Amino acid sequence: MRIDAKVNRKIKGLPYDISFEVKDNIVSLEGKVEEYSDWVKIGSEIGDIEGVEGVINDLECEGKGSIVPKGFIEKSEGDEDVKMGGYDVVIIGGGIIGCALARELSKYQIKVALVEKEPDVSLGQSRANNGMVHPGLAPSKDSLKRSLNIKGNEMYEDLCEELDVPFKRVGSLILITSRTMEGYKKYIPDPIYKFFLKFILPWIVKKKGEVNGVKDIEILRGTEIHEEEKKVTQDVLSAVKIPSTGIVDPYQLTIALFENSEKNGVDFYFETKVVDFVKLGRSVKGVITDKGTLGCEYVVNAAGLYSDVVAELAGAREYTIHPRKGVELLFNKRLKGWVDHCLAELKIPSHPTSKGGGINPTVHGNIIWGPTAEEIADRNDTSVEREKIDEIMERYSSILPDFPKEGFIRYFAGVRAATFTEDFVIRPARDVRNFLHVAGIQSPGIASVPAIAEYSIERLKDMGLELDEDESFDGTRSSIDRAAEMDKEVLERRIEKDSRWGNIVCTCEMVSEAEILDAIERGADSFDAVKRRTRAGMGECQESYCLLRISEIISREMDIPLNEVRKEWRDSEFFDGVVRGEEP
Amino acid sequence: MKDVVVIGGGPSGLAVSSELAKKGYDVVLLERNDELGGLLQQCIHDGFGTDLFGESLSGPEFADIFISRVRGEDVDIKLEAYVRSVNKEEGLFNIVTVTPKSVEELEARSVVYAIGCRERNQFEIKIGGTRPSGVYTAGTVQRLINLYGILPGKDVVILGGGDVGMIVARHLFLEGVNSILMVYPEEFFSGLPRNAQQCILDFDIPYRPRTIVRDILGDKKVKAVELVDVDEDWEPIPGTEEIYHCDSVILSVGLVPYSEKLEDLGARVDKKTSGPMINEYFETTVDGAFSVGNLIQIFDYVDDAVKTSFTAAEGVERYLENESKKDLGIELKPGDNVRTVTPQRVDERTGEKFSVFFRPAIEKEDPKVEVMSKGEVLESCVKRYVSPSILEEISISKDILLGEEEVIIDVR
Secondary structure, rough: OOOHHHHHHHHHOOOEEEEEEEEEOOOEEEEEEEEHHHHHHHHHHHOOOOOEEEEEEEEEEEEEEEEEOOOOOOOOOOOOOOOOEEEEEEEEEEOHHHHHHHHOOOOOOOEEEEEOOOOOOOOOOOOOOEEEEEOOOOOOOOHHHHHHHHHHHHHHHHHHHHHHEEEEEEOOOEEEEEOOOOOOOOOOHHHHHHHHHHHHHHHHHHHHHHOOOOOOOOOEEOOHHHHHHOOOOOOOOEEEEOOOOEEEEEEHHHHHHHHHHHHHHOOEEOOOOEEEEEEOOOOOEEEEEOOEEEEEEEEEOOOHHHHHHHHHOOOOOOOOOEEEEEEEEEHHHHHHOOOOOOEEEEEOOOOOOOOOOOEEEOOOOOOEEOOOOOOOOOOOOOOOOHHHHHHHHHHOOOOOOOOHHHEEEEEEEEEEEEEEEOOOOOEOOOOOOEEEOOOOOOOEEEEEEEEHHHHHHEEEHHHOOOOEEEEOOOOOOOOOHHHHHHHHHHHHHHHHHHHHHEEEEEEEOEHHHHHHHHHHHHHOOHHHHHHHOOOOOOOOOOOOOOOOHHHHHHHHOOOOOOHHHOOOOOOHHHHOEEOOOOOO | OEEEEEEOHHHHHHHHHHHHOOOOOOOOOOOOOOOOOOHHHOOOOOEEEEOOOOOEHHHOOOHHHHHHHHHHOOOEEOOOOOEEEEEEEOEEEEEEEEEOOEEEEEEEEEEOOOOOOOEEEOOOOEEEOOOOOOOOEEEHHHHHHHHOOOOOEEEEEEEEHHHHHHHHHHHHHHOOOOOEEOOOOOOOOOOOOHHHHHHHHHHHHOEEEEEEEEEEEEOEEEEEEOOOOOOOOOEEOOOOOOOOOOOOEEEEEEEEOOOOHHOOOOEEEEEOOEEEEEOOOOOOOOEEEEEEEHHHHOOHHHHHHHHHHHHHHHHHHHOOOOOOOOOOOOEEEEEOOOEEEEOOOOOOOOOOEEEEEEOOOOEEEEOEEEEOOEEEEEEEOOOOOOOOOOOOOEEEEEEHOOOOOOEEEEEE
């Protein structure tokens, strides 16, 4: 059956008047629905149809109007007047994908620029996830996700070693418990149910992993499980152990990729928004931003949550992003001993759009619970509802029933940039000759990063980009040294040379003034930028001790008044003016 | 080898250091800041010292008295000293400090923790919504105004009706913010009545009991909060949500003792006070490790917090002179109408009387305070008025406890 017919059949059954168009396997939808959930559901059902390579969802929503934002800001006169240089490749988006691509391209003799609307790298979904380097078990066999996940996961040690970023291959356990198939329990006699969960299901999971290309999967039963993970629930019947699962600090990796690309000649433009493109026939000749125009031979769209908006500006609309929020709950380092592996409880049927999250350790010794998965209309909505915190606690406590849940220190939310086909979209645009989509990167995006970068460059080559290796490329980078990780002698020598190593400004994470200065030296110009680079403020007191102390250092080093120190963005200055009576 | 290392140069740490030095011991005092005095240095309001000195002093004035006492004795003061680790091996304490001068290892026969507490933050009370700039703890705001002369914002919501919140509210009012609203989940202010009158009522600062900040709104800076009424169990009442515009939120929602540092050493913590479990000489469950001041529990008056140091100094002396004989092991526990009791244990026969602090769980006029064991009242006294916002002190003589195992303090 042709795609038209399949789409038609789906749409006919719906209580809405929806029209559609199919071109090059991309389906465009128009019409009106009542609920946002219908907007998502219809998009997803069309995206599920075999052969569909993209869904452009222009359905309007009752009371909300159009869901998809049109551009970031109004294009204003003169935006294109300032010339910001000519580049071989302009990357749009400074998340982990854009930065990984920038670094990969910096290995060659070409001029590369990256534009980012925010003041720092990693401010979208790259900073707000649990840092899990998935093994590649979950994606379906024929997906692009699967092959890039498997390959990317294998590349992690080398990448993180070069960039001096902590990475740990902790392995994961998929737990099968008596709750795993709760919905079916009443139809199956108990001994058979238990037998299935203990002997058959883990085998099925293992087989699926092996078919996907995941190596060294083991099945654990009985005491073997508690030997691996002491405090896991007693009612676990079997577990599937996957040694290749890893953990990484996603924003530290992004920052490392950024620093190393910059060192190798990539130009980064922060607080620079793409407003339009200069087009000539089927080619983009320039990227127009609110700061000026960058000439380009090729454009990479790694704009994450806004990749569909950017694509539309270029005349390359092939998908719509449906934002999916995930809330994470972070626990005190003191609970470190509770979890050694990434833990998840298998539930069948699974959550339709998320693997269901779980409990993970972090490379810094915290424990993280989550994420949730919630379809939201507003892409910028990273708020956390009070109820979600309780929901997460409830949902995952079956994995570790005795865990001291009151030990959480923070919660946060990130928004996944999902497309309706739910696979990565890495391909040349159909209607624009020199525009590469690197979109729809959601879980297992972090794990796939190194492979996505390589794969994207192969696509650029296919599109005609000529690459000659740059012999001067230096792929190494060192991270900020940490007083907390130094033994007595090393720290003592540092202090002898520079007393600021002995001035501990964040007492929870033991961060010294010298580390704060190093972060500022590397370009951090706000409290949160310093925080991401040094971990100052990330401990149990959550900035209440160090906020002022670090702000004072930033104020001194940047030579700005204390009340102009920003949390992150412009218009996020911490404090107000001087007190009454001290006004000049 | 030092006789004692005191960690924390706030009022209690200062007091215990000077007392011990006066007794002739070799004392090292470690302070993480670059000046002594602790939190008192940012408390420029008065009301300190009425009990100990019979006059109402400001925080820095009160601190100065104890700073001079320490300076007058032979105490080895180390400022900007971060304590990286404390370990006990073969009866001796090994303390590793980091200062701008060096990493230093100290050996000591005993150690006194006077590290106080930290403020609870927005996450610990599960405030929902966004995480923009403009949310501060009250202590940060005090420091900001008093030490830097800068205001947090123009339109301020203060969450929490305790003493610190009330004092900060008055301060913000006097320093010229546009608007202040104080909200708190209790039915009445949880701080001292004196502060409610002098800080809030006298200045007509608006306040809303039985209300909490449910959500913070605003992406980059706080734009508003969602307030919601709560019931007696502090549970939000649906339908009472209200958006209130402001540019900063100040949290005065309680203090958490830094007892984790003592837990690392192996000391047991009382879940009710969140502080370490101590005996009548303020010794923790680790022999030779003592704890004083607000680390034990939050005292209403700094005078009371400092008084713990005097008793603790005696305890340290007894320990160092091998005079302490722990043979009683009587546990003190709160009854139904009491939230917390300290000390949690009475260990020694010596000393006729000792002080017990307890925080009532109820409000009552002319209540009877009872010291009970196995359902029998061992001793009782009558108070004029008790309330959860006032920490009570009674004196118990050890004679009546002899032979008991578990003693309960209650009010009726």
